[in-house]
Amino acid sequence: MFSPADIVTIPFGDWVNEFVRGFLVPNFRGFFQTIEVPVEFVMEWLNSFFNWVPMVVFTLVMALIAWRTAGKANAIFAIIALAFVDMIQLWGDTMTTLAMVLTAVVFCAIVGVPVGILAAGSDRFLKVIRPILDIMQTIPSFVYLVPIVMLFGVGSVPGVIATIIFALPPIIRLTNLGIRQVPEDLVEAAESFGSTRWQKLIDVQLPLAMRTIMAGLNQTLMLALSMSVIAALIGAGGLGLVVNTGLGRLDVGRATAGGVGIVIIAIILDRITQGLAERKQVHTTSLWQTLRGFFQSSSSSAKEKQLAEKAG
Amino acid sequence: MAEKLSVRNVYKIFGGDVDTALSQLENGETKETIFAETGMTVGVQDANFTVNEGEIFVIMGLSGSGKSTLVRMLNGLIEPSSGEILIDGDDVAKADTNKLRKIRRSKLAMVFQHFALFPHKTVADNVAYGLKVKGVGRSERRERALKALGQVGLRPHADTYTSELSGGMQQRVGLARGLATESDILLMDEPFSALDPLIRRDMQGELLELQRSLQKTIIFITHDLDEALILGDRIAIMKDGRIVQTGTARQIVDEPADDYVAAFTQDIDRARVLTAETAAVEPEALRYGEATVGEALRRMEELDRNALFVTDNGKPVGVVAYRDLVADGHDREAKLADERMCTDFPTVPHGTSLRDLYGFASSGLPIGIVSDEGKLDRVVEARALFGQLATSPEEEQAAAERSGHDPAQGQAATA
Known part of the structure; x- marks a missing residue:
């Protein structure tokens, strides 16, 4: 049977090798290693902070946040689950994973929210980035592990960078969506009073899009967690490493323990961020108000919920 | 009375090739043929009117007549395809972004059909929005917002959220937001259309009451002729993007410019329009x-x-x-x-x-x-x-022709 390969074969793999090894690595290694610096800084800081905080204090703080955002049941779950993690002797690894994941999420937000805002403001820009986002979400993450190792080396920081690439699309997409969903007449109202673009963005569009953006942040967080095992392949530590070594030694128990740790962190963070997203529905406008909301009496949060229902 | 706002030969064409559509319009082609041939929509064609200081100018038309497009061109939310829009002599149509922003901040405020209140702000913060944009300080903002809320009778609700208010109250907040900036011109885009009939009547009365003391220049959009007749010092009637008649309520009812206007005015309550x-x-x-x-x-x-x-x-x-x-x-x-x-x-x-x-x-x-x-x-x-009350102008005429009597006697007989 005839096939095009009989006539022409394309050395696609060689081309890519050529591009990465011959062009990207020699010319841009310095640039990429500069990118590493802030990521490394944040991650190291978070990692040492989480490992410094006593387990009991950390658990109580998490429980308090979970209580304020997601209710009593979730707070109790957080206490039991974190105690369990400690008892299976994975506390340190869990804190390292948490530091990596949060670092990735912080940088995803720093990059993703502005890109999403730009995409919401320009159809042309959206057209350009949409296929890129599609590729980022569909390409198997193993494919870009190799170039990342070439450009960034091995270790936790390259692991975090791989995680950022993997987890970035949802926050961009949902920031774009959230801002585009702000009712047209509210935007018109802001403009009709002579708002600048910045005033319109800060005072009207972002607060009203906040709920959708928080949903994007939640998805980004979940993706980042699911990446932690893959990131361990290029030398990142934490629970991913536990799972990987368990696999390598065919130690089912250890691999499962690492997996359970990841699931527990995922559930707690998911409930908290979802709770935050729901609170964003009506009036809380800033991170400060949200934080302050943690410490308000529960009756006022119940009232807010009522209002939220009314508005919905 | 001084001329506050003047609209001259304003066109708005939605679609790519504006110049072609404009020249087609000049050749006398209709909105429909232009749409069929080029796919471009003529929103407003050749709008001309002036609004005097302190008057309520009503633009009345059915949906699709271009009235909302027209009012949005007045504050530059929609850019006119051609023509001049002069506010105190400044041309909004040609203003750049900065100048347009300055005009919006100082001279124009707008009230919207579906209120367009910010759900994440309190009533007072909503009302103070225009002031915040202008950079007025927090305490002065609050003070002026409360004053505006006082004018619409909502001062006690200053610190609630808008979702807790009824439709009529929400639109009062919208009105207060328009009043708070103390701009000379108030653009009202079907502000009462989304309200229940009884509340609508109340709001119309309140607007007239407020206007008596404020003496703003108000451009009021409506699809309801009754509302237009109650509120308007002068009324412009739009059809298919064109202003077909401009005049006082009396002129619109008694001297309709064409069959379209006549058909409109046929069913209205003459008692409200005609004066003693x-x-x-x-x-x-x-x-x-x-x-x-x-x-x-x-x-x-x-x-x-x-x-x-x-x-x-x-x-x-x-x-x-x-x-x-x-x-x-x-x-x-x-x-x-x-x-x-x-x-x-x-x-x-x-x-x-x-x-x-x-x-x-x-x-x-x-x-x-x-x-x-x-x-x-x-x-x-x-x-x-x-x-x-019993006779319309056509009937009067017909009766006069039939009987040879003058209309006044005819009326006395019917009474």
Whole structure:
């Protein structure tokens, strides 16, 4: 049977090798290693902070946040689950994973929210980035592990960078969506009073899009967690490493323990961020108000919920 | 009155090739053929009008007539395809972003059909939005927002969220937001259309009440002719992106420019549009302290009236009724004195609508129209009042042609 390969074969793999090894690595290694610096800084800081905080204090703080955002049941779950993690002797690894994941999420937000805002403001820009986002979400993450190792080396920081690439699309997409969903007449109202673009963005569009953006942040967080095992392949530590070594030694128990740790962190963070997203529905406008909301009496949060229902 | 806003030859074409569509319009092609041939939509064509300071100018039209597009061009939310929009001499159509922003901040405020209140802000913060944008300090902002809320009667609700308010209250917040910036011009885009009929009526009344003290220049969009007639000092009627007639309520109802306007005005409540003057006649008043009973009776017989006003120095002091004078069997030479007059007589100021005279007419006494100084200018006979309401201009004409009588007599007969 005839096939095009009989006539022409394309050395696609060689081309890519050529591009990465011959062009990207020699010319841009310095640039990429500069990118590493802030990521490394944040991650190291978070990692040492989480490992410094006593387990009991950390658990109580998490429980308090979970209580304020997601209710009593979730707070109790957080206490039991974190105690369990400690008892299976994975506390340190869990804190390292948490530091990596949060670092990735912080940088995803720093990059993703502005890109999403730009995409919401320009159809042309959206057209350009949409296929890129599609590729980022569909390409198997193993494919870009190799170039990342070439450009960034091995270790936790390259692991975090791989995680950022993997987890970035949802926050961009949902920031774009959230801002585009702000009712047209509210935007018109802001403009009709002579708002600048910045005033319109800060005072009207972002607060009203906040709920959708928080949903994007939640998805980004979940993706980042699911990446932690893959990131361990290029030398990142934490629970991913536990799972990987368990696999390598065919130690089912250890691999499962690492997996359970990841699931527990995922559930707690998911409930908290979802709770935050729901609170964003009506009036809380800033991170400060949200934080302050943690410490308000529960009756006022119940009232807010009522209002939220009314508005919905 | 000074000219505040002036719209000259304004066109808006939605679609790519504006110039082609404009030249097609110049060649007299219609909106429909242009859409069929090029796919471009003509939003507004050749709009021309001026709005004077302190007047309520109503733009009335059905959906798709281009009225919302037109009002959005006034504050630059939509950029006109061609033409001039002058506000105090500044051309909004040609203003760059900075200038446009400056004009919006200082001269224009807008009220929206679906309120467009910010759900994440309190009522006071919503009202203060225009001030915040302008960079007014927090405490002054609050103070001015509360003042504006006071004007619409919502001051106690300043610190609630808008979702807790009813539709009517929400639109009051929208209105207060427009008032708070103290800009001269208020653009109102169907502000009452989303409200229940009863609340709509209240809001119309309140707007007129406010306008009496504020004297803003208001451009009011509506699809409801009744609303247009109640509120508008002048009214522009739009159809298919074109202004087909501009005039006072009276002109729109009595002299419709074409069949379209006539069809509109056919069903409206004439009593609300027509003023007392349309049914009024000369007072033929008797002088207090001079006229005698006999003279009064004779005048009434001559004029075919049941009652006449008695005036002192031009001011009405009473009404004498034929049946009272006859029944009492008074001395015909006696002067008209207080005990022979009904001193509880109805008077109204100029410009009162016929509708507001109904209540007085039931007494059977004539209704006096008095000037600002209290002098009796004109009189409306009760029976003429009902006659005026019963006929439309076409019927009047037809009746006159049929009978050869003049319209006034025709009316009297129907009454």
